[in-house]
Amino acid sequence: MSETKLWLKQKLDRRLLLAGGLAAAGGTVVAASSASGQSSHAGHGVVASTTVDEEPPAHLAAHGDMITVGEVDDGRNGFDPTAILTDWDTGTVSQLPDGSTLRTFEVTAEDKEIEIAPGVFFPAWTYNGRVPGPSLRAKEGESLRIVFRNYGSHPHSMHFHGIHSWRMDGVPGAGLIGPGEEFVYEFDAKPFGCHLYHCHALPLKRHIHKGMYGAFVIDPDPALHPEFDAFARSRLLGTPENASWQELVMVMNAFDTNFDNENEVYAVNTVAHAYAKRPIRIVKDKPVRIYLVNVTEFDPINSFHLHANFFDYYNQGTTLTPTFRTVDLIMQCQAERGILEFHFREHEAGLYMFHAHQSEFTELGWVGMFDVVEAVS
Amino acid sequence: MSDVSPIPTEEPASRSGWLRAIWVVVPFAILGLAIAWLISTDPLSSFRNGAPPVENLTFERTILGPDGIRTLVRAGGSEPMTIAQVQVDDAYWQFRQEPSGTIARGDTAWISLAYPWVLGEAHTIRIITNTGMTFDHLIEVAVPTPTRDTMRLTSQAILGAFVGLLPVAIGLMFYPALRGVGRNGMDFLLSLTVGLLAFLLVDAFAEALELSAQAAALFQGPTMVVLAAVSSFLLLMAAGRRHGVPTGLALASFIALGIGLHNLGEGLAIGAAFASGAAGLGTFLVLGFTLHNITEGIGIAAPILKQRPPLWSFVALTLLAGGPAVIGLWIGSLAYAPQWSALALAIGAGAILQVIVEVVSMQLRQRGDGTRALLAPAAMAGLAAGVGFMYVTAMLVKI
Numbered sequence: 077m078s079e080t081k082l083w084l085k086q087k088l089d090r091r092l093l094l095a096g097g098l099a100a101a102g103g104t105v106v107a108a109s110s111a112s113g114q115s116s117h118a119g120h121g122v123v124a125s126t127t128v129d130e131e132p133p134a135h136l137a138a139h140g141d142m143i144t145v146g147e148v149d150d151g152r153n154g155f156d157p158t159a160i161l162t163d164w165d166t167g168t169v170s171q172l173p174d175g176s177t178l179r180t181f182e183v184t185a186e187d188k189e190i191e192i193a194p195g196v197f198f199p200a201w202t203y204n205g206r207v208p209g210p211s212l213r214a215k216e217g218e219s220l221r222i223v224f225r226n227y228g229s230h231p232h233s234m235h236f237h238g239i240h241s242w243r244m245d246g247v248p249g250a251g252l253i254g255p256g257e258e259f260v261y262e263f264d265a266k267p268f269g270c271h272l273y274h275c276h277a278l279p280l281k282r283h284i285h286k287g288m289y290g291a292f293v294i295d296p297d298p299a300l301h302p303e304f305d306a307f308a309r310s311r312l313l314g315t316p317e318n319a320s321w322q323e324l325v326m327v328m329n330a331f332d333t334n335f336d337n338e339n340e341v342y343a344v345n346t347v348a349h350a351y352a353k354r355p356i357r358i359v360k361d362k363p364v365r366i367y368l369v370n371v372t373e374f375d376p377i378n379s380f381h382l383h384a385n386f387f388d389y390y391n392q393g394t395t396l397t398p399t400f401r402t403v404d405l406i407m408q409c410q411a412e413r414g415i416l417e418f419h420f421r422e423h424e425a426g427l428y429m430f431h432a433h434q435s436e437f438t439e440l441g442w443v444g445m446f447d448v449v450e451a452v453s
Numbered sequence: 454m455s456d457v458s459p460i461p462t463e464e465p466a467s468r469s470g471w472l473r474a475i476w477v478v479v480p481f482a483i484l485g486l487a488i489a490w491l492i493s494t495d496p497l498s499s500f501r502n503g504a505p506p507v508e509n510l511t512f513e514r515t516i517l518g519p520d521g522i523r524t525l526v527r528a529g530g531s532e533p534m535t536i537a538q539v540q541v542d543d544a545y546w547q548f549r550q551e552p553s554g555t556i557a558r559g560d561t562a563w564i565s566l567a568y569p570w571v572l573g574e575a576h577t578i579r580i581i582t583n584t585g586m587t588f589d590h591l592i593e594v595a596v597p598t599p600t601r602d603t604m605r606l607t608s609q610a611i612l613g614a615f616v617g618l619l620p621v622a623i624g625l626m627f628y629p630a631l632r633g634v635g636r637n638g639m640d641f642l643l644s645l646t647v648g649l650l651a652f653l654l655v656d657a658f659a660e661a662l663e664l665s666a667q668a669a670a671l672f673q674g675p676t677m678v679v680l681a682a683v684s685s686f687l688l689l690m691a692a693g694r695r696h697g698v699p700t701g702l703a704l705a706s707f708i709a710l711g712i713g714l715h716n717l718g719e720g721l722a723i724g725a726a727f728a729s730g731a732a733g734l735g736t737f738l739v740l741g742f743t744l745h746n747i748t749e750g751i752g753i754a755a756p757i758l759k760q761r762p763p764l765w766s767f768v769a770l771t772l773l774a775g776g777p778a779v780i781g782l783w784i785g786s787l788a789y790a791p792q793w794s795a796l797a798l799a800i801g802a803g804a805i806l807q808v809i810v811e812v813v814s815m816q817l818r819q820r821g822d823g824t825r826a827l828l829a830p831a832a833m834a835g836l837a838a839g840v841g842f843m844y845v846t847a848m849l850v851k852i
Contacts, residue, residue, distance in 0.1 A: 141547040141567050144538050195537030195583050333585025439544030
């Protein structure tokens with residue numbers, strides 16, 4: 077026992093010594109000896125290896141040594157997790173003979189190897205070459221046409237969570253197409269809310285966890301909700317009311333890299349630790365709205381926890397009044413989704429963490445930071 | 454055909470010399486052409502079915518210290534491997550790889566993690582390669598790995614003396630008492646020696662196979678064990694019989710060598726087990742080993758009962774049989790990989806087989822009545838006593 081104590085003491089002494097140079101709070105103290113790990117990752121701009129004298133940036137110090145080594149090459153992936161947050165696909169708009177709006181989206185299925193954590197490559201099946209697929213956005217009541225072409229190596233479909241005919245459901249026998257084929261899904265945009273689409277080819281688990289999913293948001297039509305006109309307008313993309321919000325889309329997903337039906341990597345929008353290494357910039361005065369979708373396979377639920385703040389939650393986004401008020405944690409089963417609204421108006425500017433409150437998911441990559449800044453004049 | 458005129462002897466000799474040289478060159482030339490053709494035209498491309506390369510990673514050694522965890526991994530894939538990320542207990546953790554970059558087949562690399570491990574608890578290291586394959590290593594009980602300081606080395610030497618040197622010395626001390634034994638007593642003692650050696654042979658071989666299973670696939674564990682055992686057996690047989698059949702002190706030395714090699718392998722394995730925290734060392738366990746090994750001394754003494762060797766030879770025999778336990782403990786706790794323990798144990802098994810053969814042949818020679826010497830009641834009792842004693846005392850030490 078005395079030997080144990082001695083050893084622990086040595087360990088503590090060493091830690092304190094290393095901690096000397098570290099003012100940052102929260103991080104494990106041994107972070108001082110943290111490494112850049114693989115020098116081969118250094119090629120794509122890894123954070124320089126930290127030494128006792130060098131203080132890591134605050135947003136990294138908050139994670140200590142518990143973070144992936146290196147950075148993902150967004151250029152090779154063809155998508156940037158930061159851009160995905162605000163990248164809405166609104167399709168092309170045309171007028172139908174009866175004066176109503178027709179919105180057309182074009183989506184292709186492709187096989188593509190993507191880098192889901194620095195240096196870890198995953199043979200994904202994608203919509204439009206990205207995971208999650210394009211975030212489709214329409215207005216309540218519009219006629220939608222989704223032209224779907226399968227350039228992949230397996231049969232695929234787009235199964236929308238929404239109201240439509242059985243013929244447009246994207247299950248086998250109703251819009252499921254083989255490689256090289258094309259199908260056009262046609263239905264009206266309803267109900268308004270935060271929805272998703274995913275491939276419904278069999279086996280379902282494989283097609284979902286390989287990356288075939290995306291957000292599908294239908295904005296409420298203010299004309300149809302006169303009693304909530306102002307709020308409905310704030311949800312409608314393109315209005316000045318909407319422009320005063322900072323809207324983000326986050327798809328909680330995970331990857332089973334060794335195909336043992338357990339995930340090795342968890343993330344929002346695919347890349348592990350993407351927003352931990354590059355915090356999401358939030359202007360203090362502007363309220364934040366997150367369209368949050370859970371598609372995590374193999375685990376029964378996922379969750380979202382916001383640090384140092386609370387939010388209102390609209391489950392599935394199909395209501396104009398919150399389903400939960402003032403919560404700092406919500407959980408979602410697979411395909412569950414909703415809208416989070418909060419602001420940092422009365423907060424000090426700085427770094428605010430968010431992550432799944434399953435510590436396991438957090439430690440395997442699903443953690444990020446908001447970098448709250450004063451309004452720029 | 455028989456009346457073919459004789460050809461001058463000189464010319465064919467040189468011609469056949471040339472011919473022989475050509476038949477050495479031709480096979481190599483064909484091999485070279487085959488390799489060149491394989492590389493340049495790639496005729497096997499149809500076998501490439503889009504499957505990712507076979508990957509294999511073996512954890513050979515793990516060191517826990519105040520800075521965190523260091524682990525030595527050996528790559529054994531079909532192509533050089535790239536370690537992309539490392540998890541400890543299901544959390545991504547910053548790591549440093551030395552040397553960095555890809556690891557060629559058969560090469561090793563150290564992975565260092567500044568992980569705050571917890572004394573006495575279990576941790577799992579998971580390495581993820583660039584293809585997403587994972588390789589796990591379980592640290593069953595986290596304890597600080599012994600370092601190379603004199604205090605450690607001294608205490609390990611004392612432990613080695615207790616499990617290796619002391620029992621052999623005690624066994625040899627029976628020498629004066631055993632000298633007076635009669636014919637039956639001699640039968641008994643020699644068979645006892647064969648019995649204990651037979652136990653050690655089975656034990657060493659089984660343990661060598663078990664350890665070799667933990668080694669990287671490219672070492673071909675079981676094949677390596679069998680080949681090493683057979684070669685050491687043949688080499689020692691040849692060496693032992695260079696000046697006739699070994700008897701007396703020479704035979705005792707061979708028995709001591711065989712036991713010593715076994716103790717070296719055992720020491721490596723024990724040292725590694727304690728270093729990795731897989732086994733806690735109790736007084737009872739040490740005493741068990743001491744008791745277990747006492748018969749080894751008696752076995753070494755048996756062939757020299759009819760002689761009067763100088764005193765220094767007893768010291769030398771003790772060091773030869775027991776000393777390797779100390780060396781094994783040192784090496785095992787400081788630089789350990791399963792294949793080396795397996796190799797040491799396999800060589801030991803071969804050496805033990807050699808002394809079994811020699812002791813039995815000595816028994817046969819000493820008694821005119823051939824194989825009946827081995828079947829005499831005293832001999833059967835000795836054999837049973839040897840195997841039985843070793844088996845029962847091994848119960849004290851097997852964990």
